Amino acid sequence: MIIKALRLNHFRNYQEEVFHFSDHINVITGSNAQGKTNLLEGLFFLSRGYSHRALTVSDMASFESDHFFIQADLMKETVHHKICITYQNKKKSLTVDDKKEKSHQRVLKIYNTILFEPDDLRIVKAGPEKRRRFMNEEISGMLPGYLPVLKKYRKVLAQRNALLKNIRYSPSMRPLLAGWNEQLVDYGVKLMAYRLDYLKQLNRSAKALHDVLSSNREQLSLYYQDNVIDRFVQMEAMRDAFMEKLQTSETKDIERGTTHFGPHVDDIIVKIDGRDARKYASQGQQRTAAIALKLSQMDIYHELTGDYPVVLLDDILSELDAHRQQNILSILGRSQAFITCTDSHFAGYYEEANKKIIHISDGHQIEI
Amino acid sequence: MGLYPKAIERLINELAKLPGIGDKTAQRLAFHLIDAPQTDITGLSEALLDMKDKVRLCPRCFSITDGDLCDVCKDPKRDKSVICVVENTRDIFAIERTHEYNGLYHVLHGAISPIEGIGPQDIKARELILRLGEDDVKEVIMATNPTPEGEATAMYLGQLITPMGITVTRLAKGIPIGADVEYTDEITLIKAFEGRKPIK
Numbered sequence: 001m002i003i004k005a006l007r008l009n010h011f012r013n014y015q016e017e018v019f020h021f022s023d024h025i026n027v028i029t030g031s032n033a034q035g036k037t038n039l040l041e042g043l044f045f046l047s048r049g050y051s052h053r054a055l056t057v058s059d060m061a062s063f064e065s066d067h068f069f070i071q072a073d074l075m076k077e078t079v080h081h082k083i084c085i086t087y088q089n090k091k092k093s094l095t096v097d098d099k100k101e102k103s104h105q106r107v108l109k110i111y112n113t114i115l116f117e118p119d120d121l122r123i124v125k126a127g128p129e130k131r132r133r134f135m136n137e138e139i140s141g142m143l144p145g146y147l148p149v150l151k152k153y154r155k156v157l158a159q160r161n162a163l164l165k166n167i168r169y170s171p172s173m174r175p176l177l178a179g180w181n182e183q184l185v186d187y188g189v190k191l192m193a194y195r196l197d198y199l200k201q202l203n204r205s206a207k208a209l210h211d212v213l214s215s216n217r218e219q220l221s222l223y224y225q226d227n228v229i230d231r232f233v234q235m236e237a238m239r240d241a242f243m244e245k246l247q248t249s250e251t252k253d254i255e256r257g258t259t260h261f262g263p264h265v266d267d268i269i270v271k272i273d274g275r276d277a278r279k280y281a282s283q284g285q286q287r288t289a290a291i292a293l294k295l296s297q298m299d300i301y302h303e304l305t306g307d308y309p310v311v312l313l314d315d316i317l318s319e320l321d322a323h324r325q326q327n328i329l330s331i332l333g334r335s336q337a338f339i340t341c342t343d344s345h346f347a348g349y350y351e352e353a354n355k356k357i358i359h360i361s362d363g364h365q366i367e368i
Numbered sequence: 369m370g371l372y373p374k375a376i377e378r379l380i381n382e383l384a385k386l387p388g389i390g391d392k393t394a395q396r397l398a399f400h401l402i403d404a405p406q407t408d409i410t411g412l413s414e415a416l417l418d419m420k421d422k423v424r425l426c427p428r429c430f431s432i433t434d435g436d437l438c439d440v441c442k443d444p445k446r447d448k449s450v451i452c453v454v455e456n457t458r459d460i461f462a463i464e465r466t467h468e469y470n471g472l473y474h475v476l477h478g479a480i481s482p483i484e485g486i487g488p489q490d491i492k493a494r495e496l497i498l499r500l501g502e503d504d505v506k507e508v509i510m511a512t513n514p515t516p517e518g519e520a521t522a523m524y525l526g527q528l529i530t531p532m533g534i535t536v537t538r539l540a541k542g543i544p545i546g547a548d549v550e551y552t553d554e555i556t557l558i559k560a561f562e563g564r565k566p567i568k
Contacts, residue, residue, distance in 0.1 A: 145554030179520035
């Protein structure tokens, strides 16, 4: 898929701006606070229906405006598509090829993005929460069925936790737990199955990419929690195991008013040469592993759909040394990419015909 | 505010409280009523007062009625050994339209939701259990909504009722008739697979 053009009306600091892009590398440059990331946010928002940085949709409307309109024109194989999001009267509405869509499912079939921002370099180093979010974001971008299951799971979990707190004060409510346990296990096992499948693919792709990035000197391996279970053999066993965990920890759960077991506390263990990278790897190694995890999404998506997603790099290159920069740039050649930076000298890596440099100043593109 | 005479303003505010009615619709309705003949206005206000005066909950199943018992509970032809448990009175009318079900009902008036602080004591759960002790019931059908709250409510009641020697069943979940498999959301599809049946 290739984004041909993007229109931003009253979006962040853009009043009315239309961008035309290169099919390969788009370098978005300018000083700080001019709107580089806002452009990437627009591209991401159109693909997912939510923003990676705004808490509410209204945050994305430009200053003193209560509405915005954004539109992407894209080519998927040989077909031209148009995706628009309008925000008006406090309501967000989506159209794909001028037809109203209630959910974002239709978009996921024709347009997908992988967003890489400086915080993602911490995937390996940060706490488990960060890696869970990584999993949730990436899987829901690739498999449309994942997000509804995740939402249901979270809802059931919130209800169960609320009940646990109630039980502390009125123990007679304890028999109510069973109804929530059953559903928690139901959705939880489905989430775990999704994640296990995904992790198998991630293991393959991230390892291959890491081999390139580390010039075959180090071996990356990933584990879901602490071992990778085969889903089809173990699905029933997973159910039973989860239910048993819930039952044995019930008293502790009630005391603390929170659920101790389940996919909401799962983690990916990243190992380099067999050692836990979070504890033993150097900063540089952790960053390389993070890049491998993130950029391997391109290959996983390609394996799944036969197409490459659009890659958005938000201010990543300035965080890396020259060697890693070169490695990333060589990988990006495969798909359309948008790279924001304050200094565009690295663009020299690409041939003139394969790139476009867009200068942004105060919400406008400027000719240089 | 203060745009309209006080009496109209008051009417608009009352109308806008109704579900599905926003400010604009409330204004349109109010202006429609201003032009309406006196007989219509009297009819409407009498209907409202009459409804509030006469309609009450059936003491047995907690559906609505304007008599002592509701029409279903009163009907001698209904099968008294089956009770269908629903969250809202509206659900009864949906089921009645099918003309398929001949048993009795029980309206819970809600579902268990710890987040909102709704427990078994806040819905008509105790009343259901008492009822089962009095009458000779053989089956209880759980027709609560397939939401997490509806499921939890059904499971909780099931736990209480099964030990009484009464069969507890749950409505099937799956693909709506006339829908496409292709466009069915994944959770529904998973449930449909789980609930599949052999073709006889």
